[in-house]
Amino acid sequence: MANKTYSFYPGCSSQNKASSSNYLVSTNSMCQKLGITLNEVPDWNCCGASIGYGGGGELPRIVLSARNLALSEQHNAGQDMVATCAACWLASREAKERLDHSPQMKADANEALKEAGLEYKGQAQARHMVEVLIEDIGYDALKAGVKKPLQGVKFAGYVGCQTNRPFGIAGESFENPLYLDNLVEAMGGEAVKSYDQKVTCCGGALAFSEPEKSQKQIKDIIESAYDHGADMIVTPCPLCQANVEIYQGEVNKRYGTKFNIPVTYYSQLITVAYGGTAAEAGLNGHVVAPAKLAEIAGK
Amino acid sequence: MSEMKYHNNFLKEVEERVEEGHMVKMCMQCGVCSGSCPFGPHWAHPPQELFMMIRAGKREEVLSSDSMWMCTSCYQCIVRCPRKLPITHIMHGLAYLAKREGLAPKGQPTAEFGQMFWDNLTKDGRVNELKLSLSLYFKDGFGQGVKNAMAMQSVGMGLMKAGRLNPMEILGGHKIKDKSGFHAMLKKAREIEDARRKLA
Structure with missing residues (x-):
């Protein structure tokens, strides 16, 4: 490689x-x-x-x-x-x-x-x-190494704020960056392209100090993923991942929703698509288990 | 109402004492920042308004406002500003000046959390997530702390089960090796900045 x-x-x-x-x-x-x-x-x-x-x-x-x-x-x-x-x-x-x-x-x-x-x-x-993956390796080379395509799994690519603004990934737009969708597709998964909350702020650090205001953001981010038929959310940011995954119970209490959607990292998708085990992909580290990824990893 | 002078120096003060403050005068009052902010509805004075208030010399009103503390650092305002003002940084800078001048609203949760975060990371050079959560829950005393911790119990348990929260961090946790060099470096940086920005 x-x-x-x-x-x-x-x-x-x-x-x-x-x-x-x-x-x-x-x-x-x-x-x-x-x-x-x-x-x-x-x-x-x-x-x-x-x-x-x-x-x-x-x-x-x-x-x-x-x-x-x-x-x-x-x-x-x-x-x-x-x-x-x-x-x-x-x-x-x-x-x-x-x-x-x-x-x-x-x-x-x-x-x-x-x-x-x-x-x-x-x-x-x-x-x-992500720059290393896209610029130094490239989508085609990434695609070429796939052993287990993530076929039939629909991913809402939640890019969030800080890998997108103010610097972002070269060549991408701030309003509708496509790299996460492209990575999903390179791994054989289905990118939910109509997902309209991909660059919405999750509240960031204010999820701790202003939980009510932030959970409104988190609700919007998850709701749109469901509305557009996603099986799970994928993100490049650890705070986006944590905020959107771990507060689903709190959001459900506050808004009467029944959210229970996994939030994963692009690195987990690539690991599984490259034949890695669930443990290698860190799939045991979730509050909401990404069952469909684990299934592919176990095949 | 504070005493008003015809010639006020607040814009000049912001230019000299606030991070990226020299860019404030570039604002043309279009309001794109205010409309782009995810927490927009919660700002008493959105950025565009703060910029005009700075020009109007409203020092007390600006610095004692809780507005800047609503910034989530999403950078939406920066990328959309047609005049390329680094608005996020100016908000951070205004918030920091307000705090150092003792004008930040008492008990403002993000002002308090920001200080806790800084104290937490500077102690050992890396963040201790368990102690950070506990210091936030217990900021208003032991009784309220227990209540807060109980309310967030399911979130904490979920993380613990997933191996992403370590109760043993209470005993120490991750840290850097060169703590003395690190502390000396931060002390010096603060001295330099305080002298330049005339912060007491």
Whole structure:
């Protein structure tokens, strides 16, 4: 296969027994099957996510990502730093943009980094795993390796916010990005193209602080998936996944709905389509079990 | 009503003290940001209105508003703004200035959660999800905390069964190795920013 090597920034939620630990399990399986080697950034720290501004302001928040990028440059020289989490990627890329465009910001960040014995040079790119799949491997090559097509399963591709805005995937539109649908189809699944909530915000971190307002968003996202005949939702973002999956019981209580729809990661689809087991795809890590995927994995 | 001066300096203050504040004056009041916001109906003053209030010198009204704290960081306003204002960042910056000036509304849940998140991640360099959830549930005292935790019990149990919430994190959890370097770095960054932004 591909034989590609990247520096890897897994992020807090992917760690063992954390809220998206099955994202990492399936990412590792997917990469192994695709011939992708991931070198973890040693001693990486939290990126501050979208809510870090409230306590951290600007420079301390940007320095968090500068430290990760500096560690990546130093230990995994010459490799792009790839993140799987939407917030990790956004924070890293945003920080890189600010640091590379402002000599003042860069000088300030480096003054702070010096305290940790590090220097940000701006050599590492900050990329998302989806970019690796689409740009470095490509849909055709991905399709060519499929062993068990996800035939007959209908997926609502819920792209969400932060892998889509403000940077997004090159060549895609902010209002109707197609890459998730394309990935689904490359794996032999059916993409629900009429799904009209694919870029609706799930509330993000405000699912914790403003549950009522966020659950209205989550209700819309799930309702549309049902209305358009989806068997399950698939997403590239760990917070989208968690918010849309784990609060279904709360939404049902609040709105009298009977939602019970699985929410999966693209990495799980690829792992299963490439012949991986349910455990390799992290299918045991769900509150709502993706039965149709497990069925294919078990064949 | 605060004392009004004909020549006010609030726009200048925002330009100097708020993240990306120098872009505020670019707003042409089209309202696309306000119409695009997923939490739009919940803002006392949507972004477009805040921008005009800044120009009008309404310092107290802007900084004590809970509006900016409604931002979910979805970036819809940024990608749709025809003048390319980095609205999300300006909202974050205004919220942070309000907080540092002691003007953020008391008990505003996202202001409180944002601080909890920052304290949580900076302690060990990585987020401890269990402690973060508990600090949110117990923010208004023990009695309310137990109630909140009970109300969310089924969500927590579901995650635990799926292997995505670890009760043992209460004893420590994931952390970085170079905590002392990390803390020194953040302390220095804060010093630099506070001096530049004149934050006490």
